[in-house]
Amino acid sequence: MENKNICFVIHSLQVGGMERVMSEIISYFAKTNAYNIHLILYGIKREVFYEIPDDVIIHKPTFEFDNTKRLLSTLKTLRFLRNRIKEIDPISVLSFGERWNNLVLLSLLATSIPVYVSDRAQPDKPLGFKDDFLRRKLYPRAKGIIAQTSQAKSFYESYLANHPKIRVIGNPINQQEIMETPKEKIVLTVGRLIETKHHDELIKLFVKINKLDWKLIIVGGDALNQHNKQKLEKLVKSLNAQDRVVLAGNQQDVASYYKRSAIFAFTSSSEGFPNVVGEALSFGLPVVSFDCVAGPSDMIQEGENGYLIKLFDYQEFALKLSLLMDDTFLREKMAGFAPISIRKFEKNQIAKEYFKFITNR
Missing domain, CATH: 3.40.50.2000 (Glycogen Phosphorylase B;)
Incomplete structure (x- = not known):
């Protein structure tokens, strides 16, 4: 037949x-x-x-x-x-x-x-x-x-x-084989440099936290003819943070950034299903994310593999990000659970x- x-x-x-x-x-x-x-x-x-x-x-x-x-x-x-x-x-x-x-x-x-x-x-x-x-x-x-x-x-x-x-x-989120790769003191975010990602606010709150041994790396390039890379470069320079904030641009090997980083930060205000949040969790990164519509709340379990922050509450976002940066035990505990929590999206x-x-x- x-x-x-x-x-x-x-x-x-x-x-x-x-x-x-x-x-x-x-x-x-x-x-x-x-x-x-x-x-x-x-x-x-x-x-x-x-x-x-x-x-x-x-x-x-x-x-x-x-x-x-x-x-x-x-x-x-x-x-x-x-x-x-x-x-x-x-x-x-x-x-x-x-x-x-x-x-x-x-x-x-x-x-x-x-x-x-x-x-x-x-x-x-x-x-x-x-x-x-x-x-x-x-x-x-x-x-x-x-x-x-x-x-x-x-x-x-x-x-x-x-x-x-x-x-x-x-x-579908690709499940990663977690290797014992040494983690660096890096807060990572991945996404196009568009206004709804609010990279400018993330840069400002990261610099305000003022932990000089940490770096913020932003992977992603210009999109939608918004030309935000130049604006972000000017912002970083105005904050005198060139040694702590890296605009990495588009990268073929994004996995290498996930592997090296210790925390993932996500300040987007509009999503359908943010794949990068799932990818970060699959690589064992605790995530601090705005509870935007829609997607993060389906992947992040509060206090278990990350934190959900009320939209545009940058003060609370900075507090939770700072908490993870300070507490190695908490980061490692969340990092261990993060890949397990995302298996349902295999x-x-x-x-x-x-x-x-x-x-x-």
Whole structure:
């Protein structure tokens, strides 16, 4: 008997957290040999960065998306999605991305094809009048909604008037083999240099703590045309902290920074699911993080593997960070529990949860 089909739909598989998660889920499904796996790439850029198994059937539009004729290109994309997915005739479709999910659901109106959707950003973040309107009208038609965090699930239950099938499935976090690497007195943070990460405030509170034997290292580069690296460099210079605050820029080997560091600090105010928090915990770093929407509260157990701080309470953030910097025993205790606490996000376990949810198996 011929295997049935499952269809994964995403606008891009270039470098990015959403794209990495999709590629890992696809790889797991392909290894089961239970279904024929189809992948539809329909965005402006259709190159594949992440490794996809050879037996996955990839579909792309034959036309280019012309931004100068956006409406026409969007209509052509809708027609392509509808026709191709109907040809594949899948038992389930999995789509990623807020605005993109609207497009997929819209393309399959008046069909009986089951569509599962997952937003990959802060759940309550406004998308604009048009996309918010479409999400409110179209998401109730989805067969299932995958929320990355418990906060996201609560938002969808309220926003969509108790949709009957919402499941919390976090992101896969690579589990690390903890080596006896000597820890240095480094507070680490990893993330793009964008305003919602509040690196400027982290620098100021770190310098104010004034522990001269510690360093703050910020890994990440400019993004979203905000040009914050230059602003942060000026701030560090104005605080006379060039010897204690390092702007490391983008790094290929981020793991080496996790291995050397003793504490992870996270001052972001807007997330979908902050992978870097999970990565830090997997490397055995206690985490001090704002309790932002959404994600940190699903990974950090207060006083066990880190601290959750009320959003923008920089005084409390500095107190907890200073406590960890001063107390070696506390740091080591939390460091020992941190990798254990994140095992529920092991890659195959997360992919298995996706498998069960969208196949009803």
